[in-house]
Amino acid sequence: MLEVYDNRRKRKIIVFLSDDIPGVLMNKKLVTELNEELEQLKEQNLLWNPKTLNGPSCAKPTVDGKNVVMLCSNNYLGLANHPALKKAAIEAVEKYGVGSGSVRPIAGTMDLHIKLEETIAKFKHAEASLYYNTGFTANSGAIPALLRPGDAVISDELNHGSIIDGVRLTKADRYIYKHKDMGDLETRLKEVKEKNPNRIVIITDGVFSMDGDIAPLDKIVELAEQYEAVTYVDDAHGDGVLGDHGRGIVSHFKVEGRVDFDMGTFSKAFGTMGGHISTSKTAKEFLLNKSRTWLLTGSHGPATVAASIASLELLMQSDALVKNLWKNTNYYKKRLIELGFDTGESETPITPVMTYDSGKARKLSIRLFEEGIYALPIVYPMVAKEKARIRTMITAEHTIEELDLAIEKIEMIGKELKLI
Numbered sequence: 001m002l003e004v005y006d007n008r009r010k011r012k013i014i015v016f017l018s019d020d021i022p023g024v025l026m027n028k029k030l031v032t033e034l035n036e037e038l039e040q041l042k043e044q045n046l047l048w049n050p051k052t053l054n055g056p057s058c059a060k061p062t063v064d065g066k067n068v069v070m071l072c073s074n075n076y077l078g079l080a081n082h083p084a085l086k087k088a089a090i091e092a093v094e095k096y097g098v099g100s101g102s103v104r105p106i107a108g109t110m111d112l113h114i115k116l117e118e119t120i121a122k123f124k125h126a127e128a129s130l131y132y133n134t135g136f137t138a139n140s141g142a143i144p145a146l147l148r149p150g151d152a153v154i155s156d157e158l159n160h161g162s163i164i165d166g167v168r169l170t171k172a173d174r175y176i177y178k179h180k181d182m183g184d185l186e187t188r189l190k191e192v193k194e195k196n197p198n199r200i201v202i203i204t205d206g207v208f209s210m211d212g213d214i215a216p217l218d219k220i221v222e223l224a225e226q227y228e229a230v231t232y233v234d235d236a237h238g239d240g241v242l243g244d245h246g247r248g249i250v251s252h253f254k255v256e257g258r259v260d261f262d263m264g265t266f267s268k269a270f271g272t273m274g275g276h277i278s279t280s281k282t283a284k285e286f287l288l289n290k291s292r293t294w295l296l297t298g299s300h301g302p303a304t305v306a307a308s309i310a311s312l313e314l315l316m317q318s319d320a321l322v323k324n325l326w327k328n329t330n331y332y333k334k335r336l337i338e339l340g341f342d343t344g345e346s347e348t349p350i351t352p353v354m355t356y357d358s359g360k361a362r363k364l365s366i367r368l369f370e371e372g373i374y375a376l377p378i379v380y381p382m383v384a385k386e387k388a389r390i391r392t393m394i395t396a397e398h399t400i401e402e403l404d405l406a407i408e409k410i411e412m413i414g415k416e417l418k419l420i
């Protein structure tokens, strides 16, 4: 990165891709254009400059060389650095090596991958489960496979980007309903029915990642049954968090057997990596034959797969971590609310601390990091302009002392910024 004086703008700008590094051959016009776009992102405060972890992801990691309380990781249960998962990964490496050697359909299916899929199905009380490399590729592969021209898809307006991309890849008719608004969903269903599509698929996030609110899946399922629609839920933030032993939103609302596609990820509460979809045997067979993101990408190596099996086995044996997650979450939220903070729509460990003003959200995040607390600002366009906040996320691993320290610093800086 270089700071240079821009004659046209009459001020200094940052140049990200300098063409003075020997050996970097790039089309000059492209470099100029990329710089222009980066500059625009910077002007809108949308430029990422990721911080670096200097060790494991945990409740009190070292980030950019500084020991901080982590409040922005999805490692809800602390499994990313759990001894049982590490042991499983190490043993798998000894026995199977580090790579799978191929894509799943050719030579990249080890007995470990089969065991993982069986374990997911057992955990989810499903007939069958399919494992993808990530949650993103599960959505971007399965959704276009399920929707053909003449079908219709109805999606919550706040669904995750991977669902949006999956939907963009279909040739089906697309409809959006207002966030969690069942009246609006029914209006869309009626509108769609009039066009007599072959297949209607309703897609929703289980837990919405910006506000931490929960989709009314019980009502969605009822409407789907009434209008003969297929249901697809993305439970990335509900896996390991909601339901009996962390079985997710389907268990939370007791709608087991009534949701067609129960999709989720290992990259959050389960502590590892990989997407999964639980469904019927037939739908699994169909998806693995039709999802390009399953067919055309190398499969995960043994360490990740074995650790993922271990994470589900651990959860099936004991719900202690899930209980602790909720104990910590309830304690933290109660204290913040008592101090006068607004935690928005949150119903889960995702706890926004509303600042409304985007400048204050940024300032709060920067000041917190200085004080040893790591939480990120969430501002427009990730949320509406007047709904800026920092998003804090609680885990089972946090000690009461760590939570108290976080609360103390949020209170102190909250007062500096006149939030309370």
Ligand SMILES: *Cc1c(COP(=O)(O)O)cnc(C)c1O
Pocket: 133, 134, 135, 136, 137, 160, 162, 205, 209, 234, 235, 236, 237, 265, 266, 267, 273, 274, 275
């Ligand atoms: C994180 C997330 C994903 C992506 O999962 P990965 O396994 O990390 O690719 C998909 N959907 C939702 C709702 C998410 O929050």
